[in-house]
Amino acid sequence: MIEMHGIHKSYQTGDQSLHVLKGVDMQVREGELVSIMGSSGSGKSTLLNILGILDSYDSGSYLLAGQQVGKLGETEAARLRNKLLGFVFQSFNLLPFKNATENVALPLYYQGVGRKERNYRAEQYLDLVGLADRKSFMPNQLSGGQKQRVAIARALVHKPKVILADEPTGALDSVTTHEIMALIKDIHRRGNTIIVVTHEQDVANMTQRQILLKDGQVTSGAVSAPGAIEAVG
Amino acid sequence: MLDGLQEILFTLRQNKLRTLLTAFGVFWGIFMLVLLLGAGRGMQNGVYEDFGSDVLDFIIVWTGTTTTAYHGMPPGRAIRLTLDDIEAVRQQVSGIRLLSAERFVPDGGTMSYHGKNSNAQVLGVPDDYFKVKEDVPFNFGRKPNPLDQDEIRKVVVIGTTVAERLFAKDEDPVGKYIRVKDVEMKVVGIFYDKGGRGRNSERVLMPLTTMQKMYGDSTFTDNIWVRPAKGVDGFELEKKVLALLKRRHDVAPEDIRGIASFNMAEPMQRVTGLFIGIDVFIWFVGLGTLTAGIVGISNIMIITVKERTREIGIRKALGATPFNIVSTLLLESTLVTAFAGYVGLVVGVALLELVAFGLRSAGAKLPYFVNPSVDFKLALTALLLLVGVGVLAGLMPALRAAKITPTEAMKAG
Numbered sequence: 001m002i003e004m005h006g007i008h009k010s011y012q013t014g015d016q017s018l019h020v021l022k023g024v025d026m027q028v029r030e031g032e033l034v035s036i037m038g039s040s041g042s043g044k045s046t047l048l049n050i051l052g053i054l055d056s057y058d059s060g061s062y063l064l065a066g067q068q069v070g071k072l073g074e075t076e077a078a079r080l081r082n083k084l085l086g087f088v089f090q091s092f093n094l095l096p097f098k099n100a101t102e103n104v105a106l107p108l109y110y111q112g113v114g115r116k117e118r119n120y121r122a123e124q125y126l127d128l129v130g131l132a133d134r135k136s137f138m139p140n141q142l143s144g145g146q147k148q149r150v151a152i153a154r155a156l157v158h159k160p161k162v163i164l165a166d167e168p169t170g171a172l173d174s175v176t177t178h179e180i181m182a183l184i185k186d187i188h189r190r191g192n193t194i195i196v197v198t199h200e201q202d203v204a205n206m207t208q209r210q211i212l213l214k215d216g217q218v219t220s221g222a223v224s225a226p227g228a229i230e231a232v233g
Numbered sequence: 234m235l236d237g238l239q240e241i242l243f244t245l246r247q248n249k250l251r252t253l254l255t256a257f258g259v260f261w262g263i264f265m266l267v268l269l270l271g272a273g274r275g276m277q278n279g280v281y282e283d284f285g286s287d288v289l290d291f292i293i294v295w296t297g298t299t300t301t302a303y304h305g306m307p308p309g310r311a312i313r314l315t316l317d318d319i320e321a322v323r324q325q326v327s328g329i330r331l332l333s334a335e336r337f338v339p340d341g342g343t344m345s346y347h348g349k350n351s352n353a354q355v356l357g358v359p360d361d362y363f364k365v366k367e368d369v370p371f372n373f374g375r376k377p378n379p380l381d382q383d384e385i386r387k388v389v390v391i392g393t394t395v396a397e398r399l400f401a402k403d404e405d406p407v408g409k410y411i412r413v414k415d416v417e418m419k420v421v422g423i424f425y426d427k428g429g430r431g432r433n434s435e436r437v438l439m440p441l442t443t444m445q446k447m448y449g450d451s452t453f454t455d456n457i458w459v460r461p462a463k464g465v466d467g468f469e470l471e472k473k474v475l476a477l478l479k480r481r482h483d484v485a486p487e488d489i490r491g492i493a494s495f496n497m498a499e500p501m502q503r504v505t506g507l508f509i510g511i512d513v514f515i516w517f518v519g520l521g522t523l524t525a526g527i528v529g530i531s532n533i534m535i536i537t538v539k540e541r542t543r544e545i546g547i548r549k550a551l552g553a554t555p556f557n558i559v560s561t562l563l564l565e566s567t568l569v570t571a572f573a574g575y576v577g578l579v580v581g582v583a584l585l586e587l588v589a590f591g592l593r594s595a596g597a598k599l600p601y602f603v604n605p606s607v608d609f610k611l612a613l614t615a616l617l618l619l620v621g622v623g624v625l626a627g628l629m630p631a632l633r634a635a636k637i638t639p640t641e642a643m644k645a646g
Contacts, residue, residue, distance in 0.1 A: 045640075049638075049640050052550070054550065054638060054639050054640050055638060055640065074554065074555045074635070074636075075554040075555060075556065078549060078552055078553060078554040078555070078557075079552070079554065081550065081551070081552050082551065082552020083552075087550050087551070089643070091643075093543075093546075093547045093550070093643055094547075095544055095547060095548075097243075097244070097247040106548070106551050107551045107552055109236070109240070110548075110551060110552040110553050110554075110557065111552070114236065115236055115239070154551070158552075
């Protein structure tokens with residue numbers, strides 16, 4: 001599903017150049033639940049941005065769902081994001097003036113799906129994440145765990161190829177963390193490909209494979225071991 | 234598209250204060266501009282009111298006694314114009330649209346109707362006279378026509394003041410016979426001439442031919458009215474006509490008493506200059522107000538975009554293209570400015586109409602302020618301009634917003 005080879009990325013700050021990714025190689029197969037681990041400064045946020053087509057890379061190659069993701073225009077990048085990817089963020093990133101259903105329906109709005117149809121589909125996914133009774137709640141009426149459930153529903157509603165979760169439990173207490181991770185595993189069992197970026201070991205332990213990033217390079221877990229997918233449940 | 238509009242209306246409702254502030258800035262700009270334009274128009278109308286009912290390009294020539302000796306003749310000669318002079322002018326001067334004699338009965342006239350008497354100026358005029366005075370309204374009856382002249386009919390048209398004096402309020406003068414210099418004459422029309430602050434309505438007009446029959450078959454005329462043809466310079470024409478008449482009557486070219494003239498184009502020129510000045514002033518102030526409105530819109534657009542950077546980031550991560558973002562923001566600002574501007578336009582025009590109505594119904598006569606109104610097309614242009622600039626003002630921050638990467642944007646706020 002994802003194949004990265006020799007990805008380099010550096011940032012220009014003033015006259016200094018910061019080399020963040022120094023030749024990242026990694027693979028994720030369809031239906032995998034993978035975590036990307038690394039301490040802060042290891043480059044995992046940058047890697048996630050490149051994976052999510054939110055940022056460009058300097059050199060290397062990136063194949064996502066059979067499509068070459070190279071230098072893309074903003075519009076093309078937006079289309080690919082909308083078609084292939086679902087995002088879950090640490091800070092939820094729900095629009096505060098829209099209720100749960102409308103938040104979930106947003107990716108469908110940008111696909112041009114009609115209001116009735118997209119609200120109907122959004123409600124289905126709210127049912128799936130266990131928020132059937134909170135459909136018309138505003139974000140500020142929801143707890144942290146509930147907000148993240150809404151965000152997960154939003155990441156699923158347009159049936160993306162890959163779901164990217166950036167520290168999905170970073171703002172949650174440990175009980176809620178386990179609930180959310182259970183939900184993520186449940187969604188994975190339904191056949192979704194999920195990549196979780198985290199710096200918490202016990203969150204990473206709940207995934208099938210851990211890709212360890214250190215100083216801009218993958219040090220272990222770049223490729224899934226044969227038979228690994230079935231191993232974790 | 235409809236869906237997008239709903240999305241925008243929803244956002245606007247969510248940000249009532251911001252929307253209201255933007256809307257008010259635009260509303261106020263247009264409102265003030267409309268009021269200013271209306272006040273300017275009111276002043277213009279007021280000044281034109283003072284010009285009476287005459288067309289604004291006439292030249293009138295009259296005579297007096299000479300003040301300079303000329304061709305061996307002493308000063309103090311009384312000059313009188315004749316119908317032959319008019320024929321001569323018609324044949325020898327080019328660029329004339331209309332020529333008309335105007336003859337007064339020397340001591341005015343007394344007229345009566347069923348025992349009521351009134352004094353009024355009595356004038357004998359040819360049919361062309363009513364083409365020179367084409368702006369004088371005949372509210373009842375008809376204007377005299379060429380047949381009245383040719384058949385030397387005993388008909389008159391009377392001014393409203395004369396009609397009020399001779400006839401009872403509920404009596405229709407048209408078709409009645411009044412007695413002028415012991416001759417029964419039929420009233421065929423009533424006119425109202427604002428000239429001389431209404432005193433021109435104390436007149437009785439009859440065909441020149443009829444007058445010649447009643448008061449002696451004289452070919453004299455007291456005044457000659459001239460209107461230049463389209464595109465002809467009135468001042469040049471006036472000079473040519475005067476030169477010809479002075480030659481015919483042996484009046485010195487520099488003698489301004491023997492044969493005198495008045496050209497309406499002259500005060501018109503002064504007034505036009507004044508109005509250009511007023512217009513420039515109004516537009517200066519009006520555009521200043523508009524500019525303030527535009528600056529307000531741009532400010533609020535910049536704040537709007539800043540405030541919504543995070544939202545824009547989220548939307549972009551979820552698949553909004555830069556075009557989605559820019560068009561949504563622009564449509565939002567267009568909608569607000571267009572709506573608020575339109576309301577300002579309507580309220581401004583309504584207020585002007587109200588003032589005009591109040592002035593009319595109270596019968597109040599403000600000096601130099603009559604019937605304030607606004608050129609709707611002009612105001613609409615100003616509105617479109619404002620909306621256009623409002624959109625442009627929104628474009629800069631919107632484009633910048635569309636450029637921020639989603640990750641950057643989501644970090645903000």
